[in-house]
Amino acid sequence: ALKFAESLSRLGTESAFDVLARAARLSQAGIDIVNLGIGQPDFRTPEHIVEAGVRALRDGAHGYTPANGLPALREAVAADLHRRHGAEVDPGHVVIVPGGKPTMFFAMLIFGEPGAEILYPDPGFPIYGSAIRYSGATAVPYPLNAAGGMSADDVLSRLTPRTRLVVVNSPGNPTGGVTPAAEIDRLVAGLAGRPDVAILSDEIYSRMLYDGQAHVSLLNYPEIRDRLIVLDGWSKTYAMTGWRLGFGIWPAPCLEPVTRLCINDHSCVNAATQAAGIAALEGPQDAVDAMMRAFAARRRLIVDGLNAIPGLRCAEPGGAFYAFPDITGTGLSSRDCQDLLLDGAGVATVAGTSFGARGEGFLRLSYAASEGAIEDALERIARALAGRG
Numbered sequence: 001a002l003k004f005a006e007s008l009s010r011l012g013t014e015s016a017f018d019v020l021a022r023a024a025r026l027s028q029a030g031i032d033i034v035n036l037g038i039g040q041p042d043f044r045t046p047e048h049i050v051e052a053g054v055r056a057l058r059d060g061a062h063g064y065t066p067a068n069g070l071p072a073l074r075e076a077v078a079a080d081l082h083r084r085h086g087a088e089v090d091p092g093h094v095v096i097v098p099g100g101k102p103t104m105f106f107a108m109l110i111f112g113e114p115g116a117e118i119l120y121p122d123p124g125f126p127i128y129g130s131a132i133r134y135s136g137a138t139a140v141p142y143p144l145n146a147a148g149g150m151s152a153d154d155v156l157s158r159l160t161p162r163t164r165l166v167v168v169n170s171p172g173n174p175t176g177g178v179t180p181a182a183e184i185d186r187l188v189a190g191l192a193g194r195p196d197v198a199i200l201s202d203e204i205y206s207r208m209l210y211d212g213q214a215h216v217s218l219l220n221y222p223e224i225r226d227r228l229i230v231l232d233g234w235s236k237t238y239a240m241t242g243w244r245l246g247f248g249i250w251p252a253p254c255l256e257p258v259t260r261l262c263i264n265d266h267s268c269v270n271a272a273t274q275a276a277g278i279a280a281l282e283g284p285q286d287a288v289d290a291m292m293r294a295f296a297a298r299r300r301l302i303v304d305g306l307n308a309i310p311g312l313r314c315a316e317p318g319g320a321f322y323a324f325p326d327i328t329g330t331g332l333s334s335r336d337c338q339d340l341l342l343d344g345a346g347v348a349t350v351a352g353t354s355f356g357a358r359g360e361g362f363l364r365l366s367y368a369a370s371e372g373a374i375e376d377a378l379e380r381i382a383r384a385l386a387g388r389g
């Protein structure tokens with residue numbers, strides 16, 4: 001028999017992809033499925049971005065690029081961060097990678113090893129815990145508050161001499177919660193005495209805030225810039241999940257190791273995708289604004305609709321495109337509720353427990369779907385849950 005590495009048993013997964021596959025199988029069997037499972041905009045990539053990618057392919061962008069990305073793209077990222085957050089970023093600190101995930105995986109591989117501890121949010125993006133455990137480090141979850149944001153005390157109280165890295169994520173997946181600036185201030189102040197602790201700020205939803213809120217980027221805290229990694233990318237903002245394009249802003253000491261990881265792992269992101277990424281950042285942003293207006297209307301629809309269903313209670317998420325209702329009133333576990341809705345009502349959602357132990361009693365619904373699909377899903381959910389009682 002084949003013998004696998006023991007480390008493989010520590011590598012987890014992202015259940016949203018399992019739900020996606022199950023939903024696809026049901027669809028293929030002729031069952032009508034409404035998909036609120038995967039966190040993927042239902043929009044097409046804006047046309048001028050697609051055009052830039054096609055043009056680059058036609059113009060011969062067929063070879064390797066530098067492992068850390070095309071210089072023009074790294075400059076465009078730095079300029080965009082300055083425009084959006086007022087932050088000064090040296091293009092030399094930008095590392096282009098295939099999507100949002102590699103920055104988090106590489107951060108875990110750079111800092112994680114047996115004996116080290118890495119703090120991450122629960123409920124949170126499932127790959128944090130998976131990648132931490134794969135590195136050999138101990139994964140230490142901290143709870144999010146009722147609004148789905150980070151409370152500095154919950155992080156700081158879990159620091160030990162073995163802590164190497166703290167992961168924060170706002171706006172957050174799966175809750176849509178936004179961490180207020182005051183909590184970030186308190187976290188940064190609390191870490192002042194721990195210059196040996198790095199911070200990974202996952203800001204992939206930095207363009208997705210509602211009610212006129214401004215994103216608070218950790219790039220705006222100069223006192224931690226020498227140990228801050230910021231993750232962001234094109235997947236969510238520009239509806240480019242399948243292109244695989246993201247970036248990390250890394251502090252100086254990490255630049256050589258992360259570039260070495262890129263060289264070992266993927267050499268570089270494909271050149272035409274990088275050209276499309278430049279067009280996204282430098283071109284008109286009206287498509288992004290239009291998508292955000294659509295998400296805002298869908299948020300209203302799904303939050304009100306969920307709250308009208310007996311047994312469900314849904315807080316209003318401040319960002320991203322997820323609703324995270326409390327389902328304890330149904331008497332079902334998260335997993336049973338997910339399965340009942342998928343197999344019994346044809347609605348794909350993700351159990352809160354896919355995002356950590358503290359997700360029990362919750363369900364994640366992605367409202368990156370049309371208003372018609374959301375209305376259909378709400379009716380089906382109401383019927384499925386009523387049918388039980």
Ligand code: PLP
Nearest residue numbers: 039099100101125173204233235
């Ligand atoms: N970080 C968070 C919090 C996410 O929700 C996601 C995607 O769902 C990612 C990172 C990864 O995005 P990508 O598809 O670009 O790898």
